[in-house]
Amino acid sequence: MLPERSEVTWGTTHLAYDIRRSARRSTVSIAIDPDHGLVVTAPEATPIARPPASGAREFVSGESFLYLGRQLRLRLLPEQDPRPLALRGGWLELPLPRGLPPEHRSAYARAALLDWYKRRAAERLPAWAAPWAQKLGVTFRRLLVTDQAKRWGSCSRGVLRLNWRIVQAPRALIDYVLAHELAHLIHDHHGREFWATLGRAMPDHEARKARLGELGPALLW
Structure with missing residues (x-):
């Protein structure tokens, strides 16, 4: 199984880190591992990040969504052949049909995400x-x-x-x-x-x- 990973950004600085979960833990800890770098150890059900509050969704590239407690990011790919949304390496990639007006992209992305979540x-x-x-x-x-x-x-x-x-x-x-x-x-x-x-x-x-x-x-x- 691939290790669970995420990242956090402060200004222009990006820090990637591994996530290790344990049923025996009740708190979150952060440590530097000589082989793996920054490592966060957390209880099994701890969400990786606090997602936006209800009603704050914009359905644009880079926006974060949760799936099974894991943070994923949306990536919109304009001017593509129509294909269903797919999960690839921590990204929810959605090809946007050629000619789709920019003002309709958010609605298209929301519909695609709903379909993806419901199918899962x-x-x-x-x-x-x-x-x-x-x-x-x-x-x-x-x-x-x-x-x-x-x-x-x-x-x-x-x-x-x-x-x-x-x-x-x-x-x-x-x-x-x-x-x-x-x-x-x-x-x-x-x-x-x-x-x-x-x-x-x-x-x-x-x-x-x-x-x-x-x-x-x-x-x-």
């Missing part, structure tokens, strides 16, 4: 939900990717509905939403029995919920 959610979420369903002792008939701005998911009558935006979050937080919604197949409320059931499957659910609460508003675009 549809491809990955069902497989990630399966182990939690087994752990909880429930069965879901299917998983639907939705576009609900005010909730991460819902689950009833064997149908699991997940907001595509959750795939921007680190995997630990995605798992929290999956386990939470699947637990509703046992208890269709948020009473004491529900939280006890979720706690048996995911003992640290309260910490995950808190981290999602902190990160969540920045994922709503």
Whole structure:
């Protein structure tokens, strides 16, 4: 597996660094490694960078987006043959069709990003939900990717509905939403029995919920 990397900029100075994650850590540390240079060690679910607040998106080259907690950057390639957006080396590259007016580029990029995220959610979420369903002792008939701005998911009558935006979050937080919604197949409320059931499957659910609460508003675009 390729090491997780990111960079930070101060004025004209660019610093690249490796990221090492550990389930045993609760804080972030920075060190200089003789072989790897700058190294940041962090808890598994720590986001790499604070993304723009909701409503601040411009959908222009260089703008940052999150995927599974990893910071990616958008790269628009004008005057190209139309092709779907693709992830290449930390960049979300989007060819813009020849003749596309500059004033329409942001809307085109936003639509392409929505399609990319929704496809990734549809491809990955069902497989990630399966182990939690087994752990909880429930069965879901299917998983639907939705576009609900005010909730991460819902689950009833064997149908699991997940907001595509959750795939921007680190995997630990995605798992929290999956386990939470699947637990509703046992208890269709948020009473004491529900939280006890979720706690048996995911003992640290309260910490995950808190981290999602902190990160969540920045994922709503």
